Amino acid sequence: MAKKKKEKEKEKELEVGEILSRSEQFIEKNKKSLIYGILGVAVVAGLIIAYHYGYTLPRNAQAKVALFKGQQFLEKDSFALALNGNGFDFEGFEAIADQYGGTKAGNLAKAYTGVCYYRLGDPQTAIKWLKSYKGYDRQAASEMIGLIGDCYVSTGNTKEAIGYFEKAAAKADNDLLSPIYLKKAGIACESLNRYKDAIKAYTTIKEKYSRSIEAMDIDKYITRAEIKSKQQ
Numbered sequence: 001m002a003k004k005k006k007e008k009e010k011e012k013e014l015e016v017g018e019i020l021s022r023s024e025q026f027i028e029k030n031k032k033s034l035i036y037g038i039l040g041v042a043v044v045a046g047l048i049i050a051y052h053y054g055y056t057l058p059r060n061a062q063a064k065v066a067l068f069k070g071q072q073f074l075e076k077d078s079f080a081l082a083l084n085g086n087g088f089d090f091e092g093f094e095a096i097a098d099q100y101g102g103t104k105a106g107n108l109a110k111a112y113t114g115v116c117y118y119r120l121g122d123p124q125t126a127i128k129w130l131k132s133y134k135g136y137d138r139q140a141a142s143e144m145i146g147l148i149g150d151c152y153v154s155t156g157n158t159k160e161a162i163g164y165f166e167k168a169a170a171k172a173d174n175d176l177l178s179p180i181y182l183k184k185a186g187i188a189c190e191s192l193n194r195y196k197d198a199i200k201a202y203t204t205i206k207e208k209y210s211r212s213i214e215a216m217d218i219d220k221y222i223t224r225a226e227i228k229s230k231q232q
Helices: 002-075 079-084 093-100 104-119 123-132 138-154 158-172 178-191 195-208 214-231
Strands: none
Touching: 002 079, 002 093, 002 104, 079 093, 079 104, 093 104, 093 123, 104 123, 104 138, 123 138, 138 158, 138 178, 158 178, 178 195, 178 214, 195 214
């Protein structure tokens, strides 16, 4: 038994030795490729870090500074100045969005540009800018999606608007914003004689967002849609 055990141990040692030997042979044979591969990964990683800290972050900081003046104009409802600049110390949201679009602040400028175009009566251009905005913040993203819905209503494309109102409500998923967009969706559905869809939107407000302001009088909307549904 002891002899067999020793033989097995010896066989294992030989197998391990053979595996290690093959590994060493592979490394020795391919060491140049491996070295170049490791160096390549290191160079790429270095370039990414350098780009991030040497280019992206400084540009984002520049865009943030540029945004500040525009936000002040926006708060005062000076949408034309916010959009196009004042010709002195602020170049306008659209220019910032074009120049710094790849940064977080530049991305926010796209949303502001869309808001300005909508408030200045150009919903079609507003849609283009709002759709280019990548919403990372849940609330801001839902508000911009909802605004796209408002833009479509303004252009007479109510059917398209409904989808955006529903998407905005789902994105927000809170008592503050979701009921607002669901109510807009319901009213839009009623305007297209889609009363069952309207009832569904209103009922969601009543059941899921019962603590919201919109839920306080939502029963009358449900009743109205039900009466109209029976009259079809």
